[in-house]
Amino acid sequence: MKNRRDFLIKSTLGAAGLALAPAWLQGAPSIIKNYNKPDSQINGVQIGCITYSFRSLPDQSAEATLRYITDSGLSAVELMGDPAESFAGMPSPTFDRMKAWQLGGRERRGETLSDDEKNELAEIRKAAEAYSQEVAQWRANASMKPFEQLRKMYKEAGVSIYAFKPSAFGMNNTDAEIAYGMKAAKALGASHVTLEHPSNDAHTLKLGKIGEQFGMAVAYHGHEQQTFDFWDTALTQSPKNALNLDMGHYIAAGHKDLLQLIEKQHKNILSMHTKDRQKPENGKGNVVWGSGDTPIGDVLKLMQKNKYKFPATIELEYQVPEGSNPVAEVQKCLEFCRKSLA
Secondary structure (H helix, E strand, O other): OHHHHHHHHHHHHOHHHHHOOOHHHOOHHHHHHHHOOOOOEEOOEEEEEEHHHHOOOOOOOHHHHHHHHHHOOOOEEEEEHHHHHHHOOOOOOOOOHHHHHHHHHHHHOOOOOOHHHHHHHHHHHHHHHHHHHHHHHHHHOOOOHHHHHHHHHHHHOOOEEEEEEOOOOOOOOOHHHHHHHHHHHHHHOOOEEEEEOOOOHHHHHHHHHHHHHHOOEEEEEOOOOOOOOOOHHHHHHOOOEEEEEEHHHHHHOOOOOHHHHHHHHOOOEEEEEEOOEOOHHHOOOEOOOOOOOOOHHHHHHHHHHHOOOOOEEEOOOOOOOOOOOHHHHHHHHHHHHHHHOO
């Protein structure tokens, strides 16, 4: 295993790795970005990315994910669980996760599923339940050494991991899984873990107290249920509870006080998902940056002016145009940030 990882690290970070990379990862500009250590701290504002942005790419390994990050020109990241946990030896799922997300998402949006799709989703959920039990057992005994090795690999490439988002902090996860997730985050060098706000006061209290025990902050993400006081209860429960604000979803919910919210909560915001969405009257769409209603530039300038330390996390959610790819689109988002902060 060590020899394999050493080879992959060298092939990813050394010039020889170009032979293994897809065509769109090759070329002189990419070489400069990949192998001379990227820097996405722009005039005092740290720009990062959540690795969810690269979800449609076929290789989701930690090594490939690092290539995507560095080729995008990013030096900081919110790392999803899969790349890190697969690197650490977590069992692979026995069901189609992408299919589960697609069907589950359609169901949550109230779309009508065919009988065949309903049966397929039921089978997937049955397999997912069995898999979650297998994962819980693995997590309870997992070594932290692979996470430390991954941190070192990313650091040597010029990438810091500021947040970790495994599926270990939900109400159905065991206490052992929650503890594992926080220990893994610490081994990765993260300052905080992120998760969807559970809308359950008892659970945010529990996570905050476990965060205190392990010295790990817990930042809650929200979608269109975000409001100006959405996080207030969690913040009163523990000094380790915090915000993983999503500016795009906040605008899509119809709110007009985004800048005021950031000014009020800036000490409690540990990272902020950055995307462009439309207001409700314009359709709520996830759109190419600069074509929607989210004041990304104004927020970045506010962060710059007030010297806020939390990162702005690029989250690629709009549909990738034909002929492009997620890395190229994240590069465009980063360039938008550079122009806004010039």
